[in-house]
Amino acid sequence: MVVPPVPAGQVGLGVETVDEMVVDSTNRRLYFSLGRGRSGVRVSDLSGGYQRTIGGLPGASGLLLSPDGATLYVALADADAVAVFDTKTLTETRRYPTGANTCPTRLAWALGKIYFGYGCAAPGFGLGSLAVGPSGGTVSLGLPLGGEYTAPPVLRGSTSSDYLLLAVDRTGPRSSLAPTQVTLLDVSWETPRRLGSDESWRECLGLEDASLSPDGGQFVLACSAIRNDDGLLNPADYHPAYSTADLSPVRRYYGGDTPVSVTTSPDGAYVILGANSVLETDPRVHVVRADGRGIRTYEFPRTARVIRAGVAAGGGTTTLHAVLTDQYGRNPTLHVLSEYTRGATWLSLHAPSTVEGRTVQLTGSLSRQYLDPLTPQRLQVKRKDAVGTWGLPDVLADANGRFTVNDWPTRPGENVYTVTYPGSETLAPASTSARLWVTGATSALTLTAPSTVKRAAKLTVSGKLTITGAPVPPPWTVQVTRKDASGTRTLPAVTASTSTGAFSFTDAPPVGGTVTYTATYAGDSLTTGSSKSAGVRVTHDPTTLKLTTKADPKNWAPTVTVTANLGKTYTNRQVCLYAQSHGEGRRTLKCGTVNSSGNLTATDLIHKRTTYTATFTGDHRHAPVTVTTVVKTPAKVDVALVSPSYTKSGNYRIFHYKGNPVAKSWVSPSAKSACMYHTVQEYRSGAWRTVTTSGCHKLNSSSQGTYTWTGKRKVGVNYRILAKFGGNTASEPTNSAWAYFRFRN
Structure with a gap:
């Protein structure tokens, strides 16, 4: 027999030990109890992923799924109880006490009840039952076993013959060589009854695991040592099977020495044997048919160890799950073994x-x-x-x-x-x-084209095809395409010279912009194909775009009429108008199709110098173009005489002749730090005559300024003052209106 290696892939379980494992095929989960002295059940998916631990379960040992898979029962050896979990939500729904100092460990179904092996220390090991009902659970202890057990009995039930219960004394490992206690019970009686004698399996010593077939016809033991017919002890190299009808030996399943695990497929067709094979080869899981014929063997590294009862077969699948540790019994790992029902x-x-x-x-x-x-x-x-x-x-x-x-x-x-x-x-x-x-032939292409041509002008593209390696028969056909803004077009193919590999073609590109010519040699069954591209910049036809504005430049905040005029184009008749006032971002005035005269018009209200832009994005034949123009507008300037105290007479403010008039001026839009000038005039000899012109007075951060007139004055003479804004980058120079005043004694 040749044994292939186990498929790669193992998953660490992230715990120190694993006591029992059960497969939940309905919810696609695996459950691992951590054993006495620890607390919790490790949960993963069927491949060992998405691991988590359910805590608060002291001494979690035996695991049992209800026949419908909806409930998980956990024996809590360190809490004297059986915990109940909903397998869909993984929430604990009940916890049934089993009695003080009972330490329940192993669980099995039989005839609608949960049977459990219990006992905290010798000689107090026994068999109990838990009848679960809507109002609670009824616990019975001290059920008859027969013989003295050295540990809480390991229990196995049968899905078809559900009145049968197998109880075995897990006496392994082989070094102990303790005789095996096996009890087969009929639990259909009010008090379970033993079936037959237990002498026929005295050949088994150092029991590690047991399995009761689903139909209840036989049970199989995993024994560390075997007592032969002469009474001599030998390391076990097979798993003995016994009939439940008369407890007689019926078969030997060979699967390696040092058996530690045995289980049966849910349909009873296969027996799965686990052995550490320390005397022969490597640890292995061996699958046989129920008649003993070998099906498949999975081998593991020599330093690994299959844990006792460490192999499980889920319902409705062809996958086994095995738990192994290192040679020191640490670092448990999960191995997923596929296709166990078919030979490797x-x-x-x-x-x-x-x-x-x-x-x-x-x-x-x-x-x-x-x-x-x-x-x-x-x-x-x-x-x-x-x-x-x-x-x-x-x-x-x-x-x-x-x-x-x-x-x-x-x-x-x-x-x-x-x-x-x-x-x-x-x-x-x-x-x-x-x-x-x-090996075959390889091809390579070169391609050369002019860098720039005018649209629709004739050009010539030349290239060379080089083939090295195996000879390739003619013709050497080169496919040609042209890609431009309108898409990709196939041009007539050309034939390269078989002596020089040279080829050329002509074209008149109808679309402006970047035009790419691509030459492709497809190759054949033994010649690699190749491709080469060359780009040409095709200039667009020039585009005529004009921009005009109409506004009253003397008005502050005028309405501006902006008109773009687009000349002849190919397909695109779209123009966009933008405005950007000084110190502000660009605004879109209007985008649209020009009218039959080529015009697109928009209006805009401005308060300062504004730049107008018209853009045309171009089309396949005509170039994009942008034009701009600037509209300037005067600032708004106001002046007022604000002090000292005065009286009013019509448009005039009347000041005491000893007071110096103070003029306050404002500029809009803001002209912070710009110069403001003031002119004072007096009326004499029938005309207004300038008496004072000030220098620059800078506006403050609020775009305001003040000017105090200290010149000579006459009582009864009319005066007036004017504020002059010198202009800046945002607004044109502007004068305010005149403010009138005179003096009194």
Whole structure:
């Protein structure tokens, strides 16, 4: 028998020890109890992911799923109770006390009740039951077992013969060599009754695990040592099975020495044996049919150890779950073992390292774990090359598993051949690959084009195709495309010279902008294709765009009419108008299609110098263009005489002749730090005549300024004052209106 390695992949469980494991196929979970002296149940998905720990469960030991999978029962050896969990929500719903100092550990279903092995220390080990009802649980202790047990009995029930209960004394490991206590009970009586004698399995010493078949027809033991017919002890190298009808030996299941685990598939068709094989080879999990015929073996590293009762089979799947530790019993890991109901197969495939464009032959073999007669098996073949993956004709493996693949690879470079055995009812699928290198010809292209041309002007693009390696027959056809703003167009193909590889073509690009010409040689089954591109800048036809404004430049805050006029274009008749007042961001006035005269008009209200912009984004033939113009507007200037005290007479303010009039001026929009000038005039000889012109008075941060007139004055003479704004980058120079005043005694 040849044993392939266990599939790669193990998951650390993140705990120090694992006491029991149970598979919840309905909710796709695994549960791991942590054992006495610890608290909690570790939970994961079926692959060992999404791990978490349910705490608050002192001495969590035995685990039991209800027949419908809706409830998980946990024996709490350090809390004298059985905890009940909803498997959908993982919340604890009840906790049933089992009595002081009972230390329940192992659980089993039988005839609607939960039976549990209990006992904190010898000689107080016994069997109890828990009848669960709507109003609570009824606990019975001290049920008959027969014989003295050295530990709380391990219990196993049967799904079909649900009146049967198997109780065994876990006396392992082999070093103890303690005789095995096994009791088969009929729990259909008010007080469970023992069935038959326990003498027939006295050959088993150092018991580690037991399994009761789903139909109740037999039970299988995992024993550390076996007493032969002469009474001599030998290391166990098989798992003995016994009939439940008369307790007689019925079969030996061989699966390696030092058995530590045994379980049965949910349908009873397979028996799964766990052995650490410390005397032979490596720790292993061995799967046999119920009749003893070998199906599959999973081997593990020699330093690993299968824990007692460490293998479980979930309902409705072909996957096993095994828990192993290191050789010191630490660092438990989960191993997911697939396809346990079908024999392991594996493929080998051999290929030459290099071929040169000719037929290639690959040879291989299909092997299986148990060398039963093998009928010819159909194998699927695929080839993956630089282009893709191709299905090839199936091949047959003969009765010895040998097969041959013949092919003509169509692409140079690395070719990967994959042979797959899809499996059968009794054999698992397998797949393998082999690589080989196919040499052929390679091609390369160069391409040259003018850097710039006018739109619609004729140009010539030239290139060269170079082929190296295997000879390639003519013609050497080169495909050509042109890509511009309107899309990609295929141009007439050209033929490269087989002597020089040179080729050329002409074109008149109709669209402005960047135009890319691409030459492509497709290659063939043994020649790599190649491609090369060259870019040309095609200038657009010029575009005429005019921008005019209309406004009264003397008015403050005038309304401006802005008009753009677009000349001839190809397809695009869209223009956008923008305004940007001094010190502000750009505003969109209007975007739209020009009218039949080419005009687009918008209005704008401004308070300071504003730049207007018209843009045209261009089209396939005409260039984009932007034009600007500036509209200037005067500032708003006000002046008022504010002190000293005065009286009023019409438009005049009357000051005492000893007071110096103070004029206050304002400028809008804000002109902080700009210069303000003041002019004072008096009326004499029938006209206004200037008597004072001030220098620069800077406006404050509020765009305000003051001026005090200290000049000579006459009582009864009319005066007036004017504020002059010198202008800035935002506004044109502006004068205020006159403010009138005179003096009195």
